[in-house]
Each structure stands twice: as structure tokens, then as C-alpha cells.
Amino acid sequence: MGTARHAHRIGILGSGNIFARYVAGMARYPELPIVRVGDIDVARAERAAVEHAVPAWGDDAELYADESVDIIVNLTPPVHHARTIVRALEAGKHVYVEKPLGTTVEEGRAVLDAAAASGRVLGSAPDTFLGSAGQTARRAVDDGLVGTPVGASAFISHSRAETWHPDPRFLFQRGGGPVMDMGPYYLAILVNLLGPIASVTAATRIGAPVRTVTAPDRAVDTIEVEVPTHASAVLTFASGVIGTALMSFDVWDTELPRIEIYGTEGTLSLPNPNNFDGDVRLRRHGDAEWTVLEPAVDLFGAVDTREQHRRGLGVRDLADAVEGGPHRANAAFAFHVLEALCAVETASREGRVVRLASDCARPAPRYTA
Template sequence: MTPVAFRRGITFMAKQTHRIGILGSGNIFGRYVTGLARHPELEIVRVADIDVARAKQAAADHSIPAWGDDTELYADESVDIVVNLTPPVHHARTTIAALEAGKHVYVEKPLATTVEEGRAVLEAAARSGRVLGSAPDTFLGSASQTARKAIDDGLIGTPVGASAFISHSKAETWHPDPRFLFQEGGGPVMDMGPYYFAILVNLLGPIRTVTGSSRIGAERRTVTAPGRAVDSIDVTVPTHAAAVLTFASGAIATMQMSFDIWDTDLPYMEIYGTGGTLSLANPNHFDGEVRLKRHGDTEWSVLEPVVGLFGAVGTKEQARRGLGVRDLADAVEGSPHRATGPFAFHVLEAMCAVEEASTQTRVVALDSTCDRPAPRFSV
């Protein structure tokens, strides 16, 4: 493959120290701790959990000075940013509580599990005057930013369509308690979908309409993960869905999102333009190859990243999280905010529309829109 070079762009610009309180010390907690450690100006000062013993252990394991329950976190005047890592069904309630306590909040994906709850979160942020940010933030990484620059520079002409495929994460084999993935607030659309929807909106702009169909695959799942909390799960949410997204720009994307596809040769995401095609790496990661093949090319070219890598490709570093928290901290200081509440709400409404379209057998027009996030590379 022939390399194609871009000029490497700007990075995050925060200047002051921000004191972080993390709410939730479950499976993804360590990924945030290691990711935030890359930014010494983001200082983790407290961890909270409904299981206080677990919070205490997490604090000891990572040398965090304070620990306790959620109310203690909200009351801690030294904390100015809360990073909300609670299970999705608790996102709305806990985010609103943190905002009302005067904290800026960055919440893991999805923003909420229903459109109504998502609106309530946005309203709480507006009342509080605090900055609200939300995952997914992988669109801030080198892969999505590199693809964004290729599109903005016209390397594939006018975007016409896209395809995206979410196959099985096989969480039953590695997650100690994957129940949340197969119950309310879970499923492939709500769990993995945010990464894909967010990157598509970053690349193609806001979504206008959604149609789709979904179903439950296996109604009972066997859990084989080491140290598992349960041996089996009764599935209550769709685990296989297909959707068609029409963007305000006129581009059309087809998506397949499934926890029932165990083996596949499908790509992760491709963008099709009047002059060529882009192929992206796993949207669940910040970094990875972006390949370009223009009409008339005999081979694919690998684009040089336009921003620095967050984690070494192919290593455990790729699992780290935290760019969205850095983005929020920059916004508190007045820099452009990219992983915003309205952006996350638009993604949430689009995801909820997949099931609405399926159950009502119709095309769903979205009520929300959002700004296409500002790029991280220099323009």
C-alpha cells in the first residue's frame, strides 16, 4: 500500500489543573485511569461507587486519595469534573445529580437510554450552566480525524453513502458480568452503536431520518468469562438490527449491528464518494489504519494520521479512554467543545429511532440536529 501524507495537526490545549471525581469503579474504570494519566493536568482525586468497598479498593489500587459513595462525590468541593462510569440505565439520574451539584460532567456512552431522559439531561445542563460532555469520543482519535480531513479535502469527491458493520464482541467470554449488554439499555445498537453513529456524524454531518428492523437472536446466553458473576442471561433487548440512515447532506448509510454474528469478514466502516472510497479501522478504537482508494487507483493507500496516536495500534493501549474528558476540560477553559451534550443526544435519538422504526414499521424523522464537530487538525 502507498502511504499518503497529511500535515500533523494541533492537539489539546488545556493549561490549568482539573480535579476529577470518577463515579463508578467497574470494568471500564481502569481504562480511564490509565488514559487520564497521559494528561497530568487531569488529576483524579476521588472515586465513588454504590459498592463503597469496591470504591475503597479502586482508590487503593490506583493511589487515589479519596473514596466513598455518590453523595460524597457530589458534595466534594475539590472536585470540578465528574466522570460518570455508571451502568447506562443510571446515566441520566446520576448525571443530573452531578450537574445540580455544580460539577461539569463527562458521561460514558450512551448519554441516556431514552430520548426523554436525554432531553432531561440537556435541560439540567442548561439550568446548571456547567459543561456537559459525553462519550463516545473515539471520533476525536487519529482514525476518524484522518478520515474527516480526507473527506474535507475532497479526496473521495462528494460523499454518497457509507456502510458500517458491528459484529459480536463475544462479551460472554470475557466480561465478568455482561448482563447489562442484554437487558434494558443494552444490545448492540445502544452498546457499540454510539461509536459508529458518532463517527458517521463526524464524517457526514447530522442525520435526518432513520429506518430499521431488529430482533432478539438467542433468547438465553451462556456466560463463560473467568470470574463470572452469572452463568446465564435471559435476553430482553434486540441483539440483531439493520438500519438505513439518511443524512441532511444527502448521504445514505446502511448499518448492521449484531451480537449474533460470531464470525465474519465484513469491514468495520467504509465511506463511498463520487471519486473514491475510504475504509476505516474499528470505531471502538481511537487509532488505526485509514485506507483510501480513488477511482482509477490500482491499490489502496494508507493515509498518514493527521493527529498523534492516543494508543499504540494493536496493543492494550488502544483500550484506554479519556480524550473526551480532555476535550471537556479544554471547553471549560474556552476552547472548542467537540464531544458535546447535543452531539451525544443526536446520536442517542438516532439509535433509539432504529427500534422505533422497527416496532412501528416506518421511517422516523429525527427532531434533533447538531453541529458537525470542529476538527482537531489545523485547517
């Protein structure tokens, strides 16, 4: 966790479901106070601000115009990301946006261009790869504990959002689905461990064209599905590693692992990348049992507690970058992940292998060797 060198004042754009988790997580960084909430639904912004003791609130335009705000944390739904990122950058703010960076490759390129033109820093979720599990796995790979990586797998099953999110429509629209909603967590981990992806091929489908929402206080009872809800992809990394990814909102129950790395000398098994912490297990060829690796960085808290769901490390990472430090959850990295996820749908629709145009460096590790 970064040590404060300067204070940066935070404005949050979008006060929906994830908002409270940012407020709780950002409390770990008193040098990054939340000074304003902006939402196109001003009544919601007011409720959120009053409940969480944020001193100012209003609509989106008031947030962009607030000169006391240095960093905008963008928690709008994915279809709004590109436009709102560009507006925030043009208003002179640094921006940290929830995943995905955009909903298309074109949107992703547009926000990278806007960030470059503005001279401001753009960062993006996920930041969970910077947690103890992601960093422990990174150290294990860097130290050669699995030998040379040969293959990798990622299995994403149903988030059951219809049962708990009051308005899960965006999860079944452009920018949603298991690929764009959950895929960023898994691919960020894989790219952080294995480097960039060179090409993607995949098959996708919609499991059920209409989903029933059962969440308490739901805004809608049913949703017409616009995006694939079941995808199976082969990711070929530039290093030659072959990754297998199953991303589905149609798999309700499974016994598959979350993420595994298969090397010439051993296998690494990682916990849920939606969390920061959890056991990373290694089994070298011939070992009788799995070994739980010593965490490479401090834990946020116990696994299976709310500590895992709080967000803010990525905002601290952005503030470090503003101060001249390494930027790990950076936009080029997020763009590469976005391009790979978009390629899943393109590959399936066009029945071909999609070669990625972008490259990215593995982010600097957080662990100290």
C-alpha cells in the same frame, strides 16, 4: 492532545470494568488528577482507589458533595446515566459520561435541559472519533478525496462480552445491545464525517433469548435478553448520503469491513472505531490499490495495543470546553447520536421511517488544515 491551562480535579463515579482504563488513560493528563472514587458499592470503590492510588473514596453521595471535585466522570451502567448526570450537574459539577448519554430520547432531553439549567458543561463518550483514524478520515472527506459522499456503511459484530466481562447483564438490558452499546462509536464517526442524520428505518430482532456467560469470575451464568441483538438499519443523512448499518451481537465471525464511505470519486475505509488509531485507506476510482493516508493527528500508540483501550481524551476535551475552547464530544452531538440509535428500535417496532427531531453541527476538527 490538549495542553493544560488550568488544573481540574476529577471524581470518578462507578469503579467497575472500565475504571482502570480511565485511570491509565487519564495519566496522560497530569493536570486532570483523579482525587476521589464514588460507587454505590463502597467496598469496590475502596479496592479501586487503593489499587490505583486515588486519595479518597466513598459512596456516590460523598462524591457529589466533595467540593474539591470539579469534573465528575460518570462510569455507571447506562440505565443509571440520566439520573446520576442530573445529580452531578445539580451538585455544581461538570460531567463527562460514558456512552450512551441516556437510554431513551426522553432521558437524553432531560440531561440536556439539566446541563443548560446548571450552566455546567456536559460531555459524553465516545471520544474515539477524535483519535487519529477519525480525524484522518475527517480531513479526507473535508478535502474532497472521495468527491461527494453518496453512501456509507457500518458493520458492528459481536463484542463477545459474555466471554470476558464479569457482569455483562447491562449489555443485554435497556441501554445495551449492539445498537446502544457499540452503535455510539460508529454513528459518532459517521456524523462527524457526514453531518446529521435526518431519518432512520430498520428491522431488529433478538437472536437468542438467553445468553450464556463464560467470563472468568462471572457474576451470573445466564442472562435473559431484553433488547434486540441483531439490527439492520438505513440511515438517511440530511446531506442525502444513505448509510447502511448492521449492528449485531449475533454475528460472531464476519469478513465485512468496519466503516466505509462511498463517494463520487473514491472510497474511504476506516478501522475499528472503538480504537483511536489505525489505518485509514483511500481508493480513488481507477486506482489499482488502496493508499494508507498519513495520520492527521498524533497517534496514542501502536494499533492492537492497550493504548487503544485507554480512555480520557474526551475528559480533556471537556476541560478544554470549560476553559472556553471548542467542545467536540459535546452533549448535543451525543444526543443526536442517541436519538438516531433509539430510532432504530422505534422504526423496527412501528414499521416506519422515523424522522429525527434533533440536528447537530459537525464537531470542530482536531487536525490543523
